[in-house]
Amino acid sequence: MNTTTAAPDLAKLIGNELPYLRRYARALTGNQTSGDTYAAATLEAILEDRSIFDHSASPRVALFRVFHSIWDSSGAPVAGLDENESGLAAAAQAHLAKLTPNTREALLLHTIEEFSTGEIAMVMQVEESEAKHLLDLARQEMEDSISGKILVIEDEAIIAMDLQSIVSDMGHAITGVARTRDDAVRLAGEEKPDLVLADIQLADNSSGIDAVRDILEKHGSLPVIFITAFPERLLTGERPEPAFLISKPYGEEQVRSAVSQAMFFSSTQPLHD
Structure with missing residues (x-):
């Protein structure tokens, strides 16, 4: 028994x-x-x-x-x-x-x-x-290892400002902040980032996942970090899923660590078939 x-x-x-x-x-x-x-x-x-x-x-x-x-x-x-x-x-x-x-x-x-x-x-x-x-x-x-250019995809202004502050303090440059899928694709086209930091739910009900797919299709492989309140939905192992994931609410140290890690890996292809 x-x-x-x-x-x-x-x-x-x-x-x-x-x-x-x-x-x-x-x-x-x-x-x-x-x-x-x-x-x-x-x-x-x-x-x-x-x-x-x-x-x-x-x-x-x-x-x-x-x-x-x-x-x-x-x-x-x-x-x-x-x-x-x-x-x-x-x-x-x-x-x-x-x-x-x-x-x-x-x-x-x-x-x-x-x-x-x-x-x-x-x-x-x-x-x-x-x-x-x-x-x-x-x-x-x-x-100290790698610095680069980061695109932030986040529709909440306070969170976007916080993310900008954290990554800027780490020595990275911000290529822009996008609130929608279309904004993200446009900004990535204007200046190719070295890393994308993306929320999943965006301002106009568009998807950060779709925005990342569009960017990867145009620019090829880039390291990506997704931010979500429901990480378990992207950690099932049943489909292409992100290698780098931050849970909301996040702490500054979590962001710093994830960004540092992700900048090492350009072969990461989150949610890319």
Whole structure:
């Protein structure tokens, strides 16, 4: 009887946290397919050996800890440079290769997934002091690596101003602020951005997703960060979905981390068939 009830309970615990593991894995790898592959490998490992899921920790910490064991055992891979790779993609991989090991992981766990320093230490299986050191180092390394031009697609004036302030303070230039799909496409045509930061619901009931599709069709692959109050709707793994996603309400550190991460990856193609 206990065995019968244990399986559904574990499945429910994991299922509740799985969308957020996908979000983290996609941001870590810069790609939906790669991120979802690591998330799937995590589930397979737990199914094969349920003892690796630590029930003494919170379900989220336990799940992410299994993920990290797999991630570490694979060497936390950074793709090698292709001889035909150029521009932002080449710069991204060059910078990634120079980063101190585990810094990006710690930063994403803290800012995007909102783990405490103590929880990060448990997930990464390091001392809490080491987790704090990795966070401090990550902030400096990531923000110093790449700067560029950012298009903001956001219909709420206060939020748009806040986003502009955050990314400008990071050293990035703002190419414009769009309130509608048409505005976004027009602004991207006037000056091609290096990154797009997009809300999903826009002023005239148009879609930030559609705006991004239009921009990508015209300008090719660009890193994109979506902002939404309903992140779980874009983390199902059932269709092309974004690699970089910020939940509303967001914090400044979340935006800074997501922007720094996304600027590394020009191969990201959110919601692009």
